[in-house]
Amino acid sequence: MKRFTHTILFVLFGAVISTLMGFIVYEHGRxxxxxxxxxxxxxxxxxxxxxxxxxxxxxxxxxxxxxxxxxxxxxxxxxxxxxxxxxxxxxxxxxxxxxxxxxxxxREAILRIYLPDNSSFYVDRDGNLFPLCSRFTPLLIIANGYINAPKPGEHATIYDTIFTKTEIPELYYLASKIVANPLLKSQISQIYVNSVGEYDLIPELGSHSIKLGKTDHLDEKLRNLDSFYRKKLVKEGWEKYEIINLMYTNQIVCTKK
The missing domain is CATH 3.10.20.310 (membrane protein fhac)
Structure with missing residues (x-):
């Protein structure tokens, strides 16, 4: 009998709570x-x-x-x-x-791309393309040079078919890899696309240029560059070299000034 009474009380308590909550939601909604x-x-x-x-x-x-x-x-x-x-x-x-x-x-912009007519737009971490903002200009890697691509429309992404055969997807890929490395993110300020579709990197410190070439073996090339900066340029100075060439397999070829 006692168990039955407890069950009835529990059910009644639940019913009261449900009714009360329903009333609160109803009043809140009004x-x-x-x-x-x-x-x-x-x-x-x-x-x-x-x-x-x-x-x-x-x-x-x-x-x-x-x-x-x-x-x-x-x-x-x-x-x-x-x-x-x-x-x-x-x-x-x-x-x-x-x-x-x-x-x-x-949106978090990681790259600003300039087209040959000097118009430009941003690319975010997810590959979305979006316009400039009159209220704010972030400090980003910029990409310019021989970039043959149409101006993006609203809600454009690097995955749109109109960009498939352009430099836009590779520029996004390259910039994503650079900003993922704290040292290179702070050091690389520009990506230049030359007339044969190869990439040169322009540093923030030093007057040297970095010949990356194509984006094949990109992880290895950037890993070598990171190591070179940490082990060589920190000791020898930022102005010793004119060209740092990453185009050769698993090695860096440098030209001194």
């Missing part, structure tokens, strides 16, 4: 948004977005002040924000305090 809180996540090399700009964009959303929480379209808000070329990801939700929380991840 209310309106109380406040808007924007959080922008970015790397140290970011700044395309700011809170004021994003807050104004959110406030333009239809029904932001008048529609009950239960009927506010969070998906439409996320879609509106993600159309911004400088936004990588958006997650929006409304908490129990009726605050609209908008978490935004900013």
């Amino acid at each position: 209310q309106h948004i109380h406040d808007i809180k924007i959080k922008i996540s970015r790397t140290e090399n970011g700044g395309f977005l700011n809170n004021e700009l994003m807050l104004n964009t959110v406030k333009e959303m239809e029904g932001i002040d008048s529609v009950p929480i239960a009927h506010f379209d969070l998906t439409a808000l996320e879609n509106k924000l993600i159309s911004n070329p400088f936004i990588d990801h958006v997650d929006a939700f409304i908490n129990i305090k009726r605050d609209l929380i908008v978490n935004i991840k900013e």
